[in-house]
Amino acid sequence: MxxxxxxxxxxxxxxxxxxxxxxxxxxxxxxxxxxxxxxxxxxxxxxxxxxxxxxxxxxxxxxxxxxxxxxxxxxxxxxVQVSEMFRDPEYFLALREQVVPVLRTFPSLRIWVAGCSAGEEAYSMAILMKEEGLLERTLIYATDISQEALAQAQAGVYRLDLAAGFSANHRAAGGKGALSEHFTAAYDHVLMDKSLKDRIVFSDHSLSTDSVFAEVQLVSCRNVLIYFNRALQDRAFGLFTEALCRNGFLGLGSRETLRFSQHAGQYVEIAAKERIYQKRSGG
Structure with missing residues (x-):
């Protein structure tokens, strides 16, 4: 250099x-x-x-x-990644309104939450699928490189003082019912419901060195790629593109974009502000 x-x-x-x-x-x-x-x-x-x-x-x-x-x-x-449940509620609202109707057409669903950190996004995705009546046919792969974060995610335990913010995000994301229906509060923590945990596989996976492990209909990788240089971003986009089925969806963070990637031509932007893309049928 x-x-x-x-x-x-x-x-x-x-x-x-x-x-x-x-x-x-x-x-x-x-x-x-x-x-x-x-x-x-x-x-x-x-x-x-x-x-x-x-x-x-x-x-x-x-x-x-x-x-x-x-x-x-x-x-x-x-x-370290700072996360919260239903972070950027407009993203989850766009998933609910524009992506879920297409996901309903698949007999079974596989979702990859890449860079899941302590699990907040994976549980948010599971709650969204449950509210839309799709959880029973959905398997969510939640991956990260941090064993410490994965252990916390697997436990599904979060501080009670965060629950009010989580609930506000959930409402703004078009949530049906109360978020508290999906966890149990005890002392100063909340424990996520077993019905959600049963549909999530938490696993160690590196976007830097590992390969694709499954075909999926949706990849959600938000606020991870901002820490990568261009070459590693392109590697990650390559993995996502390989993993996604035809007409599958890719969701990114608010400061991330496919626009300058070598894989951009394989996608159609369907929700620009929310950074949601759909893989072209011929991709």
Whole structure:
């Protein structure tokens, strides 16, 4: 990578250190962050460096390689995603109004929630399918690279003080009935209903290194690709395109787009503001 003379002192050395620690993580633990967007990675690595009292990234790299518990902490930094149930309610409303009618035409449904974090979007999708009478013929694959996030998602336990916000999102998303019908409140937490959990498979999957594992009718991958560089975004879009059946749907986050991808020509935009696309029948 070429650097102009105007860069801040030490920036070139820092870029080298970032590349080296990412290579070390890949070689030692097989997690591939090498094509993640640079600014976000640097910010998160600096936070980890300060937390562990490391004077530079080289010192942090040494600890990551030698101390698995340090690596697990750094991994949590690199994969952290803030989510909530029915986040961006207009997205779920568009799914309900424009995508669900097509999904009804399939005898069985497979949905892939990629980058599921702690599971809020997967449960939101399951609730949407249940309200539309489709859950019994739906299987939701919810994937992430963080074992910690997957464990939390599998448990389906969330803080009670978040429930009011979740419920407001659910109503704005065209929810039928009360969101509280889908969880049990106990003490200061809520537990998602078993009928939802039974239709979700939580699994470890990396968009950087892994392959397609099933044919699906809908892929929902939101607020994940913003952390990828262009090459890794195109790899992910390639996986989604391969996984989707003809006329299947792809939903992205509000700051993400297919427009500049090499796969854009294989899709029709059906809800521009909500970033929902449909794979062309010949795709």
């Amino acid at each position: 070429a650097h102009g003379p105007a860069g801040p002192p030490g920036s070139h050395e820092q870029d080298i250190e970032v590349r080296l620690i990412l290579e070390a993580i890949y070689e030692r633990y097989h997690y591939d962050f090498r094509d993640y967007a640079g600014s976000s990675l640097r910010r998160r690595l600096r936070a980890a460096m300060q937390r562990f009292g490391c004077g530079n990234l080289s010192v942090l790299q040494g600890r990551v390689l030698r101390e698995p518990e340090v690596f697990r902490s750094v991994l949590a930094d690199l994969t």
